Amino acid sequence: MEPATSWDAACASTRHSQAFSEITLQTDRLLLRPLRDRDAASVLAIFSDQNFMQFGTTPLWDSVDQTHAMINRDIKAMAANERIRLGIERVEDEALVGICTLFDWDKECRSAEVGYGLISDAWGRGYMHEALVALLNYGFSELNLNRVKADIDPRNVNSARSLERIGFAKEGHLRESCVVNGVLTDSALYGLLRSEWNAVQRRA
Template sequence: MNEVTTLSDSSQTTDNMSIRDLKSVSLKTRRLNIRPLQKKDCNALFKVYSDFKAMKYWNHSPYETINQAQLHIEKVLNSIENNTSLKLAMVQHSSDELIGTINLFNIHPESRRAEIGYILSSSFWGQGLMSEALSAFIDYCFETLRLNRLEAEINPENEASSRLLKKCGFKVEGLLKERWIVDGKVTDSEIYGLLSSNIGIKT
């Protein structure tokens, strides 16, 4: 894994990449508010990360204790404070409860690229919510952060995630054999990429 570059100055620009204060991010879609993770999200985050269906293809086991969710949030808040990565809570307009997360990490300002990740509670699958959130997040990454490239890594067996990424314009770029071992199970990783030029955005 490559070292994550610290984005310490919200006014910094590198090769036309606009580095903004990640603490202030707030996105709205037709059905969702997408905002930074907060301490009050702990119980809801635990529900999502202890959801065996949602965690089936994850790179670690489902959470077993609320303490794991608390530590997760502390780590996220520290990284947001330091502008090293970003994790947002997906919240429905009709409720203030977190139902999933979407994040940006492995940020490389000079190359204007970063990696994305996402998870949605299985109780909300089949409604197009993840597609709605990811589309808005991609626009934010390209239009506001001025990234040139986004990457995603998934388990090749995760067909739903593959369909989602392809729907959003990502293309399969490679396969990393036996990349993860989770609970003794060895799995491959499929690498996806999306360029701003692929969707007609000039950065």
């Protein structure tokens, strides 16, 4: 993975002028917003959820110190416009139920990678689709991205369905490319182009 690069220069020719640390995206049921230090306990609940972490490349988190450290790194990175990580807050009860990210920015190719996840007790309600639509719309319209990629464990059927529902196409399969819970596993590669996203939105 390339080192993080500031998106300022890459977005200079677009409409984007907002600092990433100030981004909030509203949907019917969700608020996507930067994480705050007081979210640490909620973030720990997400990263210590066995189902959420089933296909992750790190062990279950067991300390709130880990979440404080992640949030502090994010605060600095987003203030510098290096990456976007937003908490997914359910409007009805203000519960933090997941996260979504845009990272690995390639300013020459106008591309980025998307990451996402929900705590398991929020699955099956369409929250992830709702959040991804908002994040991708921001990426394509405000950041002038041309391509967004995703890299998932091919055993993660729910994640694959989320990507395909939103318009991503499977583009490749890497054998034994990473380690999940101490086991070598493959990676499934997906991509979504700006033209494809616009076509999906016109049909919606």
